[in-house]
Structure formats: C-alpha cells, structure tokens
Amino acid sequence: MLFLGVDAGGSTTVAALADEKGQVLALASAGCGNFQGPGMEAARREVKRSIDLVLNQAEVSAERVTAAYFGMAGADRPRDFELVRELLAPIVPPGARWGYENDALLGLWAGTRTGVGVAVICGTGTNVVGMNAQGTKVQVGGMGPLFGDQAGGSYIGAQALARSQRAAEGRGEPTMLHQMLCEHFKVSDLLDLVDWLYEGRELKPAQLAPLVVEAAAQGDAVAWEILFEVGEELAVSALAAIRRLFEPEEQVEVVAMGSVFQKAKYPLMYNAFAQRLLDSEFRTAVQLLQVEPVVGAILAAAAQGGLKVSEEFARRVEESIKEYLPEE
Template sequence: MYFLGVDGGGTKTQAIVVNKEGVVLGEGKSGPANHQLCGMDCALSEIETAINSALSSAHLEKSDISFVQYGLAGADRAEDFRIIRGALETLPFKKWDVVCDTLEGLRLGSDNHTGVVLVCGTGTNAAGRNIHGLEVQTGGFGYLYGDSSGGTHISEDAFRRMIRSYEKREQETVLTKHIPEYLGFNSVEALLDHYLDNNISDIPASLAEIVHQAANSGDQVARNILSDSGHELGLAALSVIKRLNLQGQPKNKIPIVLVGSILQKGRNPFLMNSLKSTIEKDVQHYELIIPTLDPVYGAVMLAMDQCNIDITSSKIEEKLRMGAI
C-alpha cells in the first residue's frame, strides 16, 4: 500500500509518498494552491505538478496509490469544498479526501486528533476538534473579516509603521532603513514615490523576515508588531477553546498545535510570549505543541487513518520523522 499526502498553501504546495511502513519514498514541490488567491485552475495545476514530481521520485504511478489526502488552504466553507472537490475529481485517484490545511496540522501534533491548531504562515487560521467530533474554524478570510496575523499582515503592518515613522507619526525604527533596502530602494521617499506612481498595493509576505530580524536586534516597533500578532493568535485559540467547550472536557491539558513557517520556524520570543500571556488570561491548563515535521506529514497521517493503519503503535510516526525530507 502507498499513501500520498498533499499540502497546498498560499505560497507553496508539497506532496510526499510513503509506503505502509511509513518510509518516505518521494517528494514533490510546486507553487501556491489556495484557490481563493490564485484561482482553482492554477491551484489544480500546482497540485498536479507536486504530485507528479513526488510519484516520479518514488518510481510509482497514480494507480499505485491506495489513498490520497489533500490538506488545502482555502478549504473553509461549503462553497469552497464544492469548487475544490469538483476540481480534484478530475484526477485519476479512486480513494481520496480533502480537508482544510488546519486539520492536517492538528493531526500532526495531536494523537487523538482533538484540540486546537493555530496556523500562521503566509496567512492565518485557527481551528479545533473536540472528543465528540465537532469541528470549528475561527478566521482564515483576511483582515476585513477579523484576521490580524500571518506573514502578509505582519508585512503590511511593518510597511505602514515604516511610513508612519518616516513621517514622525510613530517612534523611530530601523524598518525605515531595512524595508526600503529589502525592496530595492535607497530611501523611504524613493520607495513611496515608486509605489504611489505605479499604484502598487501588494506587500510581499517575505517582508516578515525583516521584522523578525529587527525585533531580535532590539527594535521596539518590530517587537510591537510581533507582540500584536501573538496576541491575535492567542485570541483565536481562546475562540476555538470556548466554541468547542474544551475547558469542560476531561482534565488533560488542551493541546494547542502551532503550524506554519512563522510559528514552526520563526518562533520569535516576542510573538510567542504574547501568545501565551493572552491564552493564560482565560486558560491555564494547556500545552503548546510545535511539530518538527512539515504539515504535509499530517496529510499522510490522515491518509493512513482512513485505511485504519495505527501509526502510533506500529512506530510509523517515528519512521516518518526519520524520513523527513
């Protein structure tokens, strides 16, 4: 038996193939697969590219795959699933399922697939599942709909505060030097003129890296940006906990799984401390879990769950970690 996991986000898509023993046989990568951002045709093309690359490196055909699990950003509402399922049905796999990428993250960090998951990568999302199988989602639709975290938001906030600092509406910050340099300009004025003259409104999410660097070097504005982001993530976690009544369930610690590049790789102390302090205003009995594996491995675990393979007792999870690409 062979299993295929596909993780499609706002920046990249990753696919891996494993056998029933949990040995990783192949991997493929491609561009973004969030249909809300790039359209379903583009998303499907990137999904196929990642799958074909993974199968090629594993020396397998599509017909060899026992089950495919897709975990896709943008799979949020019934209408999203209608669009996505219609596209995925065109692929020649007999057995497959699709979930929001939040749930593959939850599976990655929670053995019984219950608790809270916070996603903070290009965008942000929060979701959870209780012991009764009830699932809820908080956020995931952007700033207008209440989200105030994720790489895109952090970058836009930094850009705004750079302008405000340059115009003496906010305290001084090294962002007025580092952001123009990162974007290829020698001053804020040159950057501002170019963006206004060309009606540019898109700020690259990768600018969040500059914010992390500035915060680590002692810049207070950058630290405030990351603290604000952590606070918003904490509020999202509390929302899921309250909506699922997780505090009223058995007295085990509530698992809060943190996934996405900003949480798994960034781990900035100002963001993390703000996240924890916000949660602890209402909840003390919890556990933060930061998986060492990429979210796509959660998709593989869900695929194996679908075929009733116990990955814990058979030490498959250990093999997946050893085989991480």
C-alpha cells in the first residue's frame, strides 16, 4: 500500500509518499497550489508537478498509489470545494481513493493523529478550522481583516505601522518599533511610505511581524500589546469553533500552527493564546505543531485508504520524513 499526501499552499506545494509501515519514500515540492492566486490551470499544474516529482523520486507509477489526500489552501467556502474538486479530479492517481480538505486540517491530523479537534493558523493570514468525532466541520475566519480577521502576520505588521505612526504624532505610546520600521524600509519618516503606495510598491506587512516579536522580547510595551491582543483574538476564534463542535465536558485538542506561531523566538503570543483557552469553560489540550503539515496529509491518506492510523505508524512517518527535510 502506498499513500500520497499533498500540502498545496499559497507559496509552495509539498508532496510526500509513504508505505503502509509509515516509511516515507520520497518528498518533493512545486509552486503555488492555491487556485485563488494564479488561477485553476496554474494551480493544477503545480499540484500535478509535485505528484509527478514525488513518484519519480520514489520510482513508482501512479497506478500503485492506494490513497491520496490533499490539503488545499483556498478551500474555504462550499463554492471553493467545488472548484478544488474540478482542479484535482483530472490529476489524482488513477484507481486511488482520495479526499481533500482545507489545508488547516493537515495540521490537525499531524498534531492529533485523528483529525478531531481545532487547528488554529497564524501565518501570513489566519484561519481556524475544527472537526468533531461525528465529522462536523466548522471554519472561523480566514477571509481577511475586511471580514473580521484580527490576526496573522499581515495584521501584526499593519498594526506595527499604524501604532508607530500614532506614536510619532503623539497619539500613542512611544515605541522602538518606529525606528525599527524606518530602518527596515530605509526611510527617515514612515510617511515616506505613502509615496511607495502611490508608486504601486508593496509594503508586505507580514514581513514586519518578526520585528514586532523582537521588540516585544526587548520589553517594548506597544509590541507586547500587539502580540498579546493577537494571541487573545486567536483564542476567541478557537473558542467560537469549539462551542459549535464540542460539549464542555469533552477534551478538545487544539493545534497551533503557521509561521508566526512556529517561528517566533519569543512565546508571548502563543502563551496568551494558550492561557485564554486554558481559562475557558472547556477542557483544552493546547500544542504547538512540531512537524511538517504534509505529515498530516499522509496520515489522512492512510485513513482514506482504510488503514488504522496507529501511534506507531504516525511516529514512523514523523521520523522518516526528517531524512528528506533540509537541516535547520
């Protein structure tokens, strides 16, 4: 039995192949697999390329794949799921059982082994997706600040810019972020960035999130407040999903993932997030995802193929995939 797992994200698509013992046989990557960015054909091409690469690396034919599972960025609304099915149907290995979900569910599978619980993403953007044992799914957020999202790297960066300018004008508390941002953009005044906008240049606020983490670690009150507020907001979103899926007496596994969560060298945001959940009326077990999301795709593919996903199988996948990952 061979299981194909694919994590199709907004920047890269990662595919992995494993056998029934959990031994990873190959790992490959391609470009953006989110149809909302480059479009259906371009996304399909990159997802197919990742599949072709991983099968070639393992030296097996597509016909040998037992089951496949795809975590797809951009699969948020019912209409999105229809489009994703259209995208995937022509390129799924022939004869394989297959399934797909929002890419957040991969982290939930990787963190819980069962796919039951709540996944909270804080990367460039934010998203919360939960699933209970009955298969009911709930999504909270994920549509951007215009529709209520107040978390994610882009939001954190935008808050840093706004609060730094308010501080410079005497409308807010002083912050070292102002100087840090001026140095980052190589300007003497943040309002010089208005010219950038007129010229059509991107500010890329998500890239500013590490500066906020750095300033908070140095004791900057404004940076600290931004991260604390975002941590609390992520917990509010997680609890909104939990209330719709679980009873207060149930143990709920919550998996935090995404670059802002996982790469932060100062844990303030995660700690605020976890503490708010632990103080709630629900019994939550909170963890920071420690493995690649594509591990979850393999586990979900194995379940799709009828294999009972044991702890031993999951550990084997986690350990054997390290052979293919770049050294940090």
